[in-house]
Amino acid sequence: MKAENENKKRASITYSCYYKQSREGEQFVPDHVLSYQITGTSILSDGNSQYESGEGTFRFIRRNQLLKFSKHPPVDGEYQSLSILFTQETLKSFSLAYEVLSEQKPHDQFIFSLQTNSLLQSYANSLLTYRQSTILENAQMVDIKLHEGILLLLQTNPALKDILFDFNDPHKIDLESFMNKNYHFNVHLERFAYLTGRSLATFKRDFEKVFGVSPRHWLQQKRLKEAYYLIHEKGKIASDIYLDLGFEDLSHFSFAFKKAYGVAPTKLISFQDKSLHSSN
Structure with a gap:
């Protein structure tokens, strides 16, 4: 790949590639994210713990949190990742369409490692295939793929329902x-x-x-x-x-x-x- 830094964004579906270059920084995560590590390694830190994600792994990152990150390409290779962002608007639309509601259970976990399965892998592969074309320029197709991702998350980890569909702002904490x-x-x-x-x-x-x-x-x-x-x-x-x-x-x-x-x-x-x- 000629470009040293490529970032292709299709609405809420983002493909990132950093050519043989490690990156570090921090960010505020405003929306829930389903992340797929294509190549290289990603390490997130929430101030207490570090979470490492290697090639071929999936993880779910909860919204409204502060994180430090470091991204490392493989030896003689490129760092590549795929991120699917689920905005509150998307999730509220899904909640109405499928009549799915949060039970308002307390949840203290912010980052979830997801067990890789054939369904998640096929989903990621389809998005990687679509990025080569203009199909994700179509807003309806993006909505379909986002809803598909939500359904897969609920099947992979049913407990995420109470996080995905909790639309409240942060409550007053210590x-x-x-x-x-x-x-x-x-x-x-x-x-x-x-x-x-x-x-x-x-x-x-x-x-x-x-x-x-x-x-x-x-x-x-x-x-x-x-x-x-x-x-x-x-x-x-x-x-x-x-x-x-x-x-x-x-x-x-x-x-x-x-x-x-x-x-x-x-x-x-x-x-x-x-x-x-x-x-x-």
Whole structure:
């Protein structure tokens, strides 16, 4: 494949290919996703656990969550994946057509590994075949394939019914627990507020009650404290950790770190190295 980065999108059906190039980043997942790993490896992290998906595997990713990802092509090969996004509009249409409703059962799982079977494999193969033509430019065909995907999900894992057809916004959850898990995601306060089931004003008010400081101040101090630990205790370097800790760029991270600790992150490593040498 000549292009180093190809991303072909047909409405809610996305085929991605990264030519011999690993990628890392983070994202907010607004819609449920059925993902098929064609080649290479994908690793997702929700702040607590990592979920690896290898060649030929399927997984279901629940909406309204923050994830970090890393995508790795095989040796001398290309990273390729297929993603089917199920929007709330699509699922509400399906719910009306098939009279399927959620029983509003509590569910704490966010990422599901699906057992590969001939039906899921045939479904993925059909979408890969269609991408070579213009058939998925047809909105009716897209709707048919999305509904087919929902039916297969319900057959593969019936428990997904209570997740797929839960159309409620996030409910109000424990703020302290959520923020301690997700502080390293670089998202706007509005997103944190929504995911904790609060308006922005309520989020800020509740936050100061819990932590005693503003959200922006707490986030920066929390990230810098973790950075200091990783650099001083674990020997990490700034360029390897600043993105993982929610900083947008290296220069901003270095400036904030030096302002907080009186020394640049690179100098902190030097001090640590010197102390090790002197002890020897």
